[in-house]
Amino acid sequence: MMGKASVKGKPVKGSLTPPLLARLGASFEMNEADRARFNAMAHSDLSQIALSQELKAKDDGHFSHRVTTKGITNQESAGLCWLHASLNLLRPRVMQNLGLENFEFSTSYLQFWDLLEKGNRYLEGIIKMRQVDPLDRTWKMHNQWIAGDGGWWGYAKALIEKYGLVPASVMPETKNNKDTRVMSKVLAELLRSKATEILRESDRGSKERALRKIKEEAMEDVFRFLSLNLGVPPTEFEWRHQKKKETKVSPNKCVKQNRLTALRKYTPQSFFRETVGLELSDYHCLFHAPDRPFGRHYVFEEQYCTVGADEMNFVNLDIDAIKKICLKAILADEPIPFGVDMGIDQSTKHGLMEHKLFDYESLFGIKMDLTKAERKRLCAPRAGHMMAIIGVDIKKRVPQKWLIENSWGDDKGQKGLWTLFDSWFDEHVDHIIAHKRHIPKKTLRIFKERPLKLPIWYWD
Numbered sequence: 001m002m003g004k005a006s007v008k009g010k011p012v013k014g015s016l017t018p019p020l021l022a023r024l025g026a027s028f029e030m031n032e033a034d035r036a037r038f039n040a041m042a043h044s045d046l047s048q049i050a051l052s053q054e055l056k057a058k059d060d061g062h063f064s065h066r067v068t069t070k071g072i073t074n075q076e077s078a079g080l081c082w083l084h085a086s087l088n089l090l091r092p093r094v095m096q097n098l099g100l101e102n103f104e105f106s107t108s109y110l111q112f113w114d115l116l117e118k119g120n121r122y123l124e125g126i127i128k129m130r131q132v133d134p135l136d137r138t139w140k141m142h143n144q145w146i147a148g149d150g151g152w153w154g155y156a157k158a159l160i161e162k163y164g165l166v167p168a169s170v171m172p173e174t175k176n177n178k179d180t181r182v183m184s185k186v187l188a189e190l191l192r193s194k195a196t197e198i199l200r201e202s203d204r205g206s207k208e209r210a211l212r213k214i215k216e217e218a219m220e221d222v223f224r225f226l227s228l229n230l231g232v233p234p235t236e237f238e239w240r241h242q243k244k245k246e247t248k249v250s251p252n253k254c255v256k257q258n259r260l261t262a263l264r265k266y267t268p269q270s271f272f273r274e275t276v277g278l279e280l281s282d283y284h285c286l287f288h289a290p291d292r293p294f295g296r297h298y299v300f301e302e303q304y305c306t307v308g309a310d311e312m313n314f315v316n317l318d319i320d321a322i323k324k325i326c327l328k329a330i331l332a333d334e335p336i337p338f339g340v341d342m343g344i345d346q347s348t349k350h351g352l353m354e355h356k357l358f359d360y361e362s363l364f365g366i367k368m369d370l371t372k373a374e375r376k377r378l379c380a381p382r383a384g385h386m387m388a389i390i391g392v393d394i395k396k397r398v399p400q401k402w403l404i405e406n407s408w409g410d411d412k413g414q415k416g417l418w419t420l421f422d423s424w425f426d427e428h429v430d431h432i433i434a435h436k437r438h439i440p441k442k443t444l445r446i447f448k449e450r451p452l453k454l455p456i457w458y459w460d
Contacts, residue, residue, distance in 0.1 A: 037363065050358040051347065059352060059419045063403045066391035067335050068092060071102040072416030074409035076178040079149030083107055083114070084407035085337040085386035086156035089283075089433065090165075092335060094275045099244040106171040109268070112230045113163045114155065117306045118147040119191050119222045123215045124307055126195040130202045130211070138302065141456050146188045149180055151305060153337060153386075153433045157280045158309035163233075164268030165276070170237045176229040183229050190225060194218035238263045239271070284439060284447060285314040286325065287431040290373035292316050292454075299451035300458060315446045319426050327399060328438040330392045335405070337433040339383035344428055351413025353404070355423040372427055382459050383430035387418070399425075 011017045030038065040049055069092040073084050087105045094103050125142045132139045176183040197218070198211050242258040266274070292298065294316050303312040326336050345357040361368055370380075391403025402425065404418040436444055 034365075041363075046360070046363075047347075047358055050360050050363045051350075052354075052357055052359045055354045055357050055421075056347075056350060056352060058354070058421065059350075059401070061414070061419075063391040063393045063401070065330055065394065066403060067330060067333050068096070069335065069390055069405070070095065071104065072405065072410040073104060073107075073407045074178075075107075075407045076409070078107075078111075078178055078180045080107060080111060080151075080180075081407055082151040082153065082339075082386045083110055083156055085388050086153055086160075086433075087165075088388040088405055088407070089335050089337050090276050090278070092333075093278065097275055097277070098241060100241060101244060104168040106166045106168045106173075108173055108177045108230050109166045109171040109233050110156070110159050110163070111177060112171075112226050112233050113159050114151065114305055115147050115187065115226055116219070116222060117159070119187070120215075120219060121305060121307050122146050122191050123194060123198065123218060125302075126198050127202075127208060127211045127215065130199060138456055142302070143192075146191050148184055148188075152303070152312050152339075153283070153285060154303070154310065154312040155305040157283070158304070158306040160272060161280055162306060164270070164272040166234060166237060166266075166268050166271060167239055170234060170239060171231055174230055187222070187225060190221060191218075194221070234268065236265060236267045238265050240264065282436045283433050284436060284444070285312070285431055285433055286322055286439070286443070287314040287316050288319045288322050288372075288429060289316050289376065290371075291376035294318050295446060297446050297449045297451040298454055300454050300456065302456040303459075313447075313451050314431060315443055317443065319429070321440075321443070322429070322432055323399060323422075323425065325434050325438050325440075326389055326402070326432060327392060327394075329434055330389060330402075332438065334435065334438075336389040337386055338389055338429055339386050339431045341381050341383055341428050341430070342385040343381050345424060346418070348408070348412050351418045352421075353418055353424045353428070354421040355427050357424075389420075389432075390417075398422075 069088075071091075073088065075081055075084050084107065087107070087110075091103055091105065094100065094105075122142070129136075129139055129142065134140075194215070198214050201211055201214060240261045240263045243261055244258060287298070297313065297315055299311050299313040301311065304310065326338075329336050340353075345355055346353040347357060360366070370378075376382075387407065388405045389402050390405045392399050393401045393403075399422050401422060402420040404420050406413055406416055406418055408416070410416040
């Protein structure tokens with residue numbers, strides 16, 4: 001229904017009145033330059049016209065420090081960037097420990113357990129909140145975020161600790177692993193139908209024990225559904241690999257040879273322990289959220305995928321403190337997973353991320369001055385993508401730009417890599433994941449403080 005612009009002939013306060021509309025119309029008249037703009041924009045992509053050639057030319061492709069890693073993963077049409085970024089933290093360690101030229105974990109394996117855990121969490125939430133008013137905001141969010149692709153480092157950590165990891169060859173990719181759109185819709189409908197069974201039984205007066213029995217039976221259908229889409233996850237497997245070996249053939253010459261190792265039997269948990277060998281609880285999440293006080297410990301309520309796992313928590317720091325931690329990790333040859341808003345000032349074609357990379361202000365003759373804190377306050381898009389920092393270019397001890405490993409395949413960006421300039425870091429990096437050895441002790445102590453709770457919709 002359209003709102004009224006006037007009441008009994010009098011304009012409503014704040015409405016677009018005839019005098020104001022006349023003023024707006026008189027404020028703009030196309031001149032020759034505007035007409036040229038209009039003609040160009042009528043037949044072109046705005047981002048192509050607005051791309052700053054001056055900023056684009058700043059990228060010389062060189063970095064003073066680069067983490068030893070190889071290979072670009074491809075999430076394709078699945079929203080599993082958080083999973084790829086988390087695994088890209090661990091891949092270099094496997095390559096180093098096993099002497100491999102390249103290596104990939106199975107994303108299908110963790111995706112299976114992620115969706116199973118999310119389904120269980122959803123139905124548990126239905127049991128927990130079955131008496132809640134349907135207009136309750138938490139109830140609404142719970143029923144919107146049923147079992148989709150999205151996630152955080154905390155999700156990956158809980159899944160790996162519980163289920164371990166397997167190589168990509170042990171549980172290969174499927175079509176629905178790489179394009180989850182239909183699978184996700186059907187899974188959501190399946191879970192809603194099971195939730196309805198629980199609510200009907202609750203309305204008949206059944207207690208929690210009976211409702212949980214329905215849930216456990218429902219999870220058999222969920223397991224079947226995921227198995228048919230992604231494959232059945234192995235409980236044990238045999239695996240071997242080609243190991244690099246340098247053989248000295250003369251005093252001044254070594255030849256690299258590949259040696260096939262013997263088949264070994266693993267469980268997913270033993271494979272993680274033996275090939276990665278990291279304590280994932282030593283990694284911490286650090287945010288730069290300027291709409292919240294810095295130096296405080298926060299937790300997102302109801303932000304987990306595995307029932308029984310910790311909710312997503314972080315310490316909020318100023319951006320310079322976060323960059324110092326990133327720099328320390330990169331110089332120690334360790335990747336940094338991080339979350340960003342990729343919707344602003346980044347070029348997939350050129351693999352560039354720079355503040356004001358697209359100069360829409362000059363193109364349109366307008367001003368758009370927003371600080372990062374103001375964007376947060378006005379609910380601008382938050383971190384919707386995760387990648388890994390794998391390099392840095394330093395000049396006079398100050399980072400100038402960062403090298404980024406994405407998970408969009410090697411046909412995007414600069415063969416799968418992006419250059420992130422330091423000013424873009426300031427404006428659009430939201431959080432990082434770092435090992436405790438790179439985090440100052442005073443910051444680590446904050447994690448021991450009782451966290452301040454943020455509602456489930458804070459990061460929506």
